[in-house]
Amino acid sequence: MRNIAFIAWQDVRKQMREGSTLLWLVVMPPIFFYFIGTVTGGFSSGLTGGQATLLTVVAENPGFLRDQVDLRLRANDFAPEWVERLETSEEEPAPARTLSIDANMSDKVLADEPVTAAYDTRANSLTREFEEIRMQRSLYTVLADIIVADATAGPLSSDALATVNDAPRVWQLDVAAAGQRKEIPTGFQQAVPGILVMFTLLVLLTSSGTALLQERTQGLLRRLASAPISRAEVLAGKWEARMVLAAIQVTIALLFGTFLFKMEWGPNIAMVIIVLAAWACFCASAGLWLGTVAKTEAQAGGLGVLAANLLAALGGCWWPIEITPDWMQMIQKTIPTGWTMDALHKLISFQADAMSVIPNVLLLVAAAVVFGVLAARRFAYE
Numbered sequence: 227m228r229n230i231a232f233i234a235w236q237d238v239r240k241q242m243r244e245g246s247t248l249l250w251l252v253v254m255p256p257i258f259f260y261f262i263g264t265v266t267g268g269f270s271s272g273l274t275g276g277q278a279t280l281l282t283v284v285a286e287n288p289g290f291l292r293d294q295v296d297l298r299l300r301a302n303d304f305a306p307e308w309v310e311r312l313e314t315s316e317e318e319p320a321p322a323r324t325l326s327i328d329a330n331m332s333d334k335v336l337a338d339e340p341v342t343a344a345y346d347t348r349a350n351s352l353t354r355e356f357e358e359i360r361m362q363r364s365l366y367t368v369l370a371d372i373i374v375a376d377a378t379a380g381p382l383s384s385d386a387l388a389t390v391n392d393a394p395r396v397w398q399l400d401v402a403a404a405g406q407r408k409e410i411p412t413g414f415q416q417a418v419p420g421i422l423v424m425f426t427l428l429v430l431l432t433s434s435g436t437a438l439l440q441e442r443t444q445g446l447l448r449r450l451a452s453a454p455i456s457r458a459e460v461l462a463g464k465w466e467a468r469m470v471l472a473a474i475q476v477t478i479a480l481l482f483g484t485f486l487f488k489m490e491w492g493p494n495i496a497m498v499i500i501v502l503a504a505w506a507c508f509c510a511s512a513g514l515w516l517g518t519v520a521k522t523e524a525q526a527g528g529l530g531v532l533a534a535n536l537l538a539a540l541g542g543c544w545w546p547i548e549i550t551p552d553w554m555q556m557i558q559k560t561i562p563t564g565w566t567m568d569a570l571h572k573l574i575s576f577q578a579d580a581m582s583v584i585p586n587v588l589l590l591v592a593a594a595v596v597f598g599v600l601a602a603r604r605f606a607y608e
Contacts (some may be wrong), residue, residue, distance in 0.1 A: 255482055324346045422475075431512060508591075540557050541558055555592060
């Protein structure tokens with residue numbers, strides 16, 4: 227154990243003397259927290275409430291039912307804008323949300339003919355589902371109004387619908403949330419965990435990968451081979467040094483996020499730390515592996531930057547994964563950055579039970595073991 231601790235301590239001292247390592251450990255995280263947090267602060271819409279959702283309603287000659295449809299749409303937090311037909315061009319692209327209703331809607335209803343309505347939205351998956359529920363509630367309420375007005379207030383007309391709208395409500399419905407609604411993480415709630423995950427991987431892949439190559443090319447590893455230190459102890463010491471770097475990175479990011487950006491870590495902070503520890507294990511193993519497979523320092527640095535940025539983008543570190551296409555959300559479920567961000571969002575943003583992220587932790591630990599074994603097999607003193 228003394229040999230392992232000695233190697234780890236010397237490696238950490240060497241890394242902390244590097245200006246580039248200190249730059250990415252201390253200076254860059256808060257800058258990226260601010261930049262990414264500010265940019266992603268406007269990604270949420272439709273789920274947070276408070277502001278009506280803009281909606282273009284395309285209906286030619288809707289008749290007297292237009293007012294009733296408009297009323298029910300506004301009651302469900304839509305802000306409808308009625309047009310006779312939809313005209314698009316390069317200067318005026320198609321609206322983000324469109325409700326298309328058959329022409330002559332009122333006349334068809336009076337003639338007992340079916341009327342179809344089609345809703346189209348470019349919202350992300352979570353927002354789309356919520357909007358569809360609100361849209362269905364609006365249109366089914368209009369259908370109920372038509373049935374009641376025709377049965378109780380005489381022939382269906384605008385006056386009959388007004389009578390239904392003004393009638394006192396005999397039944398009162400108490401509405402309460404069945405559980406906490408999932409809101410898309412945005413702003414610093416998205417940026418702080420995402421950049422933390424990205425920078426830990428970036429530093430461990432680039433700095434630690436190039437450091438191992440330097441030691442090999444400068445003959446430092448050959449000296450260790452001649453010392454009374456076993457190969458397993460050398461590997462364990464190198465891995466432990468990278469874990470220390472990851473721990474420093476995570477600690478600094480947690481402090482900046484908490485005190486500078488007022489980050490709320492949720493009720494399960496202990497499990498958040500466990501997830502980050504598992505992520506640090508993976509990054510340490512991946513950094514050690516990269517140092518064993520790369521041939522040159524430039525190759526290690528380039529591959530490290532490329533892999534870190536690609537995994538960060540696909541894993542949901544730069545933006546909420548919920549706003550991305552379905553294929554990207556599927557990819558997130560298969561990569562380590564995705565497992566980590568999914569676990570952090572569950573604990574921090576959705577306040578899920580701590581046990582819900584155990585599969586994520588196990589996947590990260592398994593990936594760390596795999597890369598650790600691969601690094602051990604590839605490790606060479608020269």
